[in-house]
Amino acid sequence: MQLRGLEYDMVLSELADAVGEEHVSTRASDKLVYATDWSWMPQMWLDRGEEAPSPDFIVHPGSAEEIARVLQIANTYRVPVVTWGGGSGTQGGAIPIFGGIVLDVKRLDKIINISEQSLTVTAQAGVIGEVLEYTLNERGLTMPNYAASANCATLGGYIAARGSGVISTKYGKVEDLVMSMQVVLPDGTIIRTPPVPKHASGPPYAGLFVGSEGTFGVITEATFQIERLPETRLFRGILFEDLHNALEAGRQIMLARLQPTVLRLYDEASTTSLVKRVLNLDLKGAFLNVIFDGFEDIATPQFNRALKICADLGGRDLGEHSAKEWWEHRYDFYYPPLGLSLPKMYGTLETVTTFDHIEPLYWAKKKAIEEGFAEWNTHYIAHFSHWFPWGVMVYDRFIIDNPPQDAHEALKLHNRLWNVALRTSLAHGGVLNEHHGVGLKLGRMMREQYGPAFPLIEGIKRVFDPRGIMNPGKQGFSL
């Protein structure tokens, strides 16, 4: 839905009036860069010279009030609005597939308040995660959402994608850290959610915005729980002969209600590929990083108990070097040329399930991908990195080194593979996704996951956004 003629000029002039002419762009150089986020589909699309999904306008509002005016304009003309934070999503959630307005929130970049008394921080949605972290670190504080995308993702994006970070096992996902939000609703109403997240003042309505990917409103400000930087961090690399015992070690650690900061378990295929390539560790088996942090006299006994569990299950103690190396280089996996990139086809299929389902799920997906797509010599690798008291997330990926060159054929194969992977996850007690979100990529499967509940979800969406302007085509919601 590209706007034309009088309607285009009317919208453009009203947007300029709302946010200032200098904060509205129709430049080709801007349109191009907003045509892709960090997901494979639009990157491939651009790479192969196909016409990119392109916004009509890029708008940089400076306040919630300006966002409200933009949404009112969008409602008047029924123009799609895609909220853009850092563009680091991997699910195509920020791709303006129907054109319209890209609402870049990065001008909302103020850190409003840091409370050392309550250990909270309030900041605007456009603050880059790592910039907040630098700021907190100056005071000996940290926001324990160590997302791999922290260098580029915004705080609003953390919430909108319901993201997570490498120390979530101890400190929780972003939904555990966010306390309250300011949100601009699609009709321009500005609301604040209750000031604390734990209460009995009705259901957790605020939770609707967490993971909503800009379909219910625009998050403009949030308060998060933060922590003091830990007194100590304890590191140990453990090598298991196979994945089974390694998973069992993780399960026992979690069921013992120990509080590991990191349990990062690489399957055999990842250990011999990723771990070797990035960390230069030549290991065979399933490599588990164990990290505990906090006060030394509290963390150390827990750490030792976890190591004993690993030893009892046959884990070989590699000392602290390998685990420290991983910690120091934990984000290096995503830098070129170490990260996955075109011309390969790849995707992170990750999901989460309970301990009793995780191993069957892993093997079923590995079989479905490697055998089901054997003609493409498809690799399947995985690590297990976000552990819960009841289960674990598997960060599994597929890689095809030589996919079809034709963009349309490549997309067809990509979607077919994803369908198989997602249905295998659902059939084995998993969900569509654990922390990357749904976006464009998985939207078509929302109906399958939620079944008869999905029309109800669509009904909720219609209440918030009756004209369907907010990020249409994502999360299974129509235009």
Place this chain on the structure above:
Amino acid sequence: MNTLPVKTFQDYIPIYDGDRYCLMCRHVCPVERVTKREATTPHGWALLIASVIRGSLQWDADTVDTLYQCSDCASCQANCATDRPLPAALKAARAEVVRLGKQPASVNEIDRKLREWGNPYGSLPASTVSQVRSDVGLYVGATAQFLRPQAITAAQKLLGATGIQSVVLGAGRSSGYLPYALGLWDVARDLARQTMDEIVSSGVREVITLTAEDAHALKHVYYELGLMPPREVRVIQIAEYLAPQVAQGQLKIRPLEMQAATYHDPCHALALPDHASAARQLIIALTGRAPREMLWREKRAAPCGATGGLEFTQPWLATAMAKKRLDGAREIGVGIVLTDDPHCVSHLAQHADGLRVQNLIEMLAEQVE
């Protein structure tokens, strides 16, 4: 004169392609912090160039303007886990734009001035030719000569206090860095050759520069231009030179009582690994305490807008970056911004608005025993 192979636009295609979808250095890009434009981030520039190569964009007023908004601070590479040479690749793209004749009018104007004067400011004063012979040269360059001449006197005084009478080199002439950054590589090579010829004919064994940019040019950039600087000549920026002299007691500084100050890491100091520490040692020697630090410092230092020729090609951005830098000082409650680069002093001072911007080298010279 020996020459080396030069990496061209074509050679950097794997860098444009590899970096176009990498967002991992966005947080340290000082331009993005001002513009908030996705297109003016490291990945935005890489994607723009890669898209021109693929034919989905063309070099036109929009894309060329966007390309010339990079401040050339090299913070992206300094904070890259895999040391991607995107800054050099962007300059190669500008050189390609110049080769195609698509550069902005402001770049043509700089080109003309550099060819006529050897700098972007004006004709060279006749009195700057040095008659002294010494093993040590003080490389003055263009910015100190025209924008902050007192920095030259201060440096000479400090070097004199360590027993060195220095030869003045490159007075009023660009080292070649500015045209290199703007894609005017022929002019850059001419100026670099003049500088190298002067160094060789002066017979100096050591060149001390007043700016980090010039040290970076002489130590690194000349190679990227295909030139081979004289290997037997050591190049060092003045703060890096003075810090050990102070530590070893060869240069004595009278402590100065002053209100809280912060320190601005000069533009291009990221290219000099010892610089950040050396400058802070000098501040401690001068004031008796470490500077109060801004958030954007040392490895993640933000430039003040005096880099990359922004003053000439994107003056609004150069101003906005200076103001942002000074806001960083206000946020930590200081009234004084110290730096040791005459260009940064001059640029920041234009926008200080109540803050005092002072040249550390000049202050040291005032306090030398």
